[in-house]
Amino acid sequence: MTKIKVIKNILSANKNTADKNRRFFREKGILAVNLMGSPGSGKTSLLEKTFEAGAGDLRFAVIEGDLATSHDAKRIKRFGVPVVQINTHGGCHLDANMVGRALKELPLAHTDILVIENVGNLVCPADFDLGESKRIVVLSVTEGEDKIEKYPFMFKFAGCCILNKIDLLPYCNVSDERIKRTALKINKDLDFFKVSCKTGEGINRWLEWLRAKL
Numbered sequence: 001m002t003k004i005k006v007i008k009n010i011l012s013a014n015k016n017t018a019d020k021n022r023r024f025f026r027e028k029g030i031l032a033v034n035l036m037g038s039p040g041s042g043k044t045s046l047l048e049k050t051f052e053a054g055a056g057d058l059r060f061a062v063i064e065g066d067l068a069t070s071h072d073a074k075r076i077k078r079f080g081v082p083v084v085q086i087n088t089h090g091g092c093h094l095d096a097n098m099v100g101r102a103l104k105e106l107p108l109a110h111t112d113i114l115v116i117e118n119v120g121n122l123v124c125p126a127d128f129d130l131g132e133s134k135r136i137v138v139l140s141v142t143e144g145e146d147k148i149e150k151y152p153f154m155f156k157f158a159g160c161c162i163l164n165k166i167d168l169l170p171y172c173n174v175s176d177e178r179i180k181r182t183a184l185k186i187n188k189d190l191d192f193f194k195v196s197c198k199t200g201e202g203i204n205r206w207l208e209w210l211r212a213k214l
């Protein structure tokens with residue numbers, strides 16, 4: 001019983017901070033998105049392809065969440081995009097407080113879209129509101145067809161699902177259409193994109209989606 005109460009308190013404290021972050025984003029006119037997905041699904045690669053595709057007029061800033069290392073922040077920096085790395089030192093998700101602190105280190109007066117790349121994990125990032133206005137889940141074809149049904153909360157509250165690595169479809173025993181149908185069964189309002197961060201296929205459609213949310 002005590003355990004349940006503690007978790008409840010943590011989540012409600014997190015919600016208050018998330019609302020504060022959300023008000024901040026609204027005041028500044030920033031679209032904040034929470035980018036989630038398994039380790040290796042291609043979250044950072046999606047960002048690289050997005051910047052490569054010539055996001056052009058869009059001014060991005062990025063928060064990178066990982067247990068350790070600054071590998072992903074370094075990848076983002078190559079594109080001249082302002083980035084802050086958060087290391088959770090064992091923590092398996094970002095929370096609103098970590099994001100709130102990272103905001104102070106970003107040039108947000110000159111930002112249209114803030115991407116918060118969460119720790120690679122299909123479980124608890126779904127429970128922690130960061131103050132974002134959209135949630136994006138990256139899923140790769142190599143993860144198998146059943147992940148959406150096994151980790152439904154991640155997809156239920158997402159605005160967009162990006163199925164990555166479609167260039168590998170001929171080598172994987174999965175159907176992209178079946179994955180899409182399952183995703184839409186769990187969340188009928190989900191926008192679904194198929195991309196390859198290797199070939200660049202589908203990146204423009206996702207970029208259009210992002211632009212339309214501004």
Ligand code: MG
Pocket residue numbers: 043044045072117
């Ligand atoms: Mg990453």
Ligand code: ZN
Pocket residue numbers: 091092093124125
């Ligand atoms: Zn966690």
